Amino acid sequence: MRCCSISRFAATPEESISMSAERKRREEIVRYGRMLHERGFVAAMDGNLSVRLDDDRILVTPTCVSKGAMRAGDMVIVDLEGTRVAGRRNVTSEIGMHVLIYRMRPDVEAIVHAHPPTATGFAAAGMALTEPLVCEVVMGLGCIPLARYGTPGTSELAQTLEPYVPHYDAILMSNHGVVAYGDTIEHAYMKMETVEHFAQIALVTHLLGKQQPLTGVDIEKLLLARTKYFGGKMSASMPAARMLEPEKVS
Numbered sequence: 391m392r393c394c395s396i397s398r399f400a401a402t403p404e405e406s407i408s409m410s411a412e413r414k415r416r417e418e419i420v421r422y423g424r425m426l427h428e429r430g431f432v433a434a435m436d437g438n439l440s441v442r443l444d445d446d447r448i449l450v451t452p453t454c455v456s457k458g459a460m461r462a463g464d465m466v467i468v469d470l471e472g473t474r475v476a477g478r479r480n481v482t483s484e485i486g487m488h489v490l491i492y493r494m495r496p497d498v499e500a501i502v503h504a505h506p507p508t509a510t511g512f513a514a515a516g517m518a519l520t521e522p523l524v525c526e527v528v529m530g531l532g533c534i535p536l537a538r539y540g541t542p543g544t545s546e547l548a549q550t551l552e553p554y555v556p557h558y559d560a561i562l563m564s565n566h567g568v569v570a571y572g573d574t575i576e577h578a579y580m581k582m583e584t585v586e587h588f589a590q591i592a593l594v595t596h597l598l599g600k601q602q603p604l605t606g607v608d609i610e611k612l613l614l615a616r617t618k619y620f621g622g623k624m625s626a627s628m629p630a631a632r633m634l635e636p637e638k639v640s
């Protein structure tokens with residue numbers, strides 16, 4: 391495994407610890423990037439992943455690289471403005487989205503963005519995944535809203551997500567893909583899997599021509615159970631029955 395340039399200059403025990411933590415995070419990004427690629431959630435150079443290194447720095451994937459063939463040394467470190475502070479490659483053009491989420495959600499430690507085909511199909515059809523069809527999805531994510539289209543690589547993209555970021559842990563991006571985030575990169579990745587799996591289930595209900603959503607009472611019970619299981623950690627998710635419309639979100 392190639393070492394990153396920073397890791398070669400460890401001097402004090404404290405620096406060694408933080409550098410070994412950074413190396414671990416680099417390897418985690420490689421691992422989950424490969425999983426995104428293997429599952430067909432990204433094609434070509436699509437998608438990007440990041441983790442928060444500390445209060446001021448984000449470790450993020452570079453632009454123009456397959457997420458299935460990254461090396462630990464490929465990652466870029468940026469500050470909370472999205473400006474590169476370390477790394478040889480150029481940072482992903484969607485860095486603005488990552489910076490926005492880290493700024494708005496201090497609880498978020500990792501972000502995964504991909505184009506999983508079924509969920510992206512819903513996003514391209516202008517359909518949110520807000521029907522409470524599956525109990526585990528209501529428990530884990532509440533629902534997955536649809537943000538309006540924003541041009542990739544511009545500030546417009548982050549602006550379209552802004553109303554949803556405080557309230558949801560996964561968002562469909564119109565005519566684009568999905569972004570999911572959590573307290574670890576594993577959890578962020580799992581949320582991406584859940585979104586795509588739920589999109590497949592929702593698609594089957596559309597093919598069957600029938601949907602049988604959970605009732606308000608059922609949702610209230612799930613909320614109660616969620617509070618017991620996850621406590622305050624799940625406070626960002628909201629159930630479909632209480633989903634806020636973008637214009638009503640402060």
Ligand SMILES: [Zn+2]
Binds near residue numbers: 437
């Ligand atoms: Zn994208």
